[in-house]
Amino acid sequence: MISLTLKRPEYPNYQYLCKVCSVHIENVHGAYKHIKEKRHKKNMTEKQEETELRALPAPSxxxxxxxxxxxxxxxxxxxxxxxxxxxxxxxxxxxxxxxxxxxxxxxxxxxxxxxx
Structure with missing residues (x-):
């Protein structure tokens, strides 16, 4: 799951936005550092669990x-x-x-x- 997207026009000083954490990131080095953080990993795990739960079929x-x-x-x-x-x-x-x-x-x- 890709969590980084290119910057938004309203934040010209940042190159990336982590969609999972809603964090703006200045450069590639900052992006690499962010995706290694515990908070990001926790948010990614929660997002993945949520996606999997939503994909479950309705009970019979x-x-x-x-x-x-x-x-x-x-x-x-x-x-x-x-x-x-x-x-x-x-x-x-x-x-x-x-x-x-x-x-x-x-x-x-x-x-x-x-x-x-």
Whole structure:
């Protein structure tokens, strides 16, 4: 993958531009030095990984079903029950009501503990 391109007209003092790093480079020696830097190598690796990931094909219907089944099984084994979920939702609703009732019109930074 070529990362250097010729200079841009708006930067007349630089001969090259590293498209990966968005770095302007004065001369060939500077370009050689830049492509040997850790930052450039890291950026090149990330760019290559991104390109490879974007080139991956979309998952098939079978793959999606398999992932869905795995997620559902993991939720069944380790997730909360429907009853627990409903109880938590009820607690959230009650807390929202308490907060709305006690905090409406209060200045920010007030002593919340006093009304709990």
């Amino acid at each position: 219907a079978g793959q999606l079903r398999a992932v869905d089944a795995a997620v559902m099984e993991m939720a069944r084994q380790q997730g909360i029950s429907e009853q627990d979920f409903e109880e938590r939702a009820s607690v959230v609703a009650r807390m929202e009501e308490v907060i709305k009732t006690h905090l409406s019109g209060r200045a920010p930074g007030g002593d919340i503990i006093s009304w709990l």
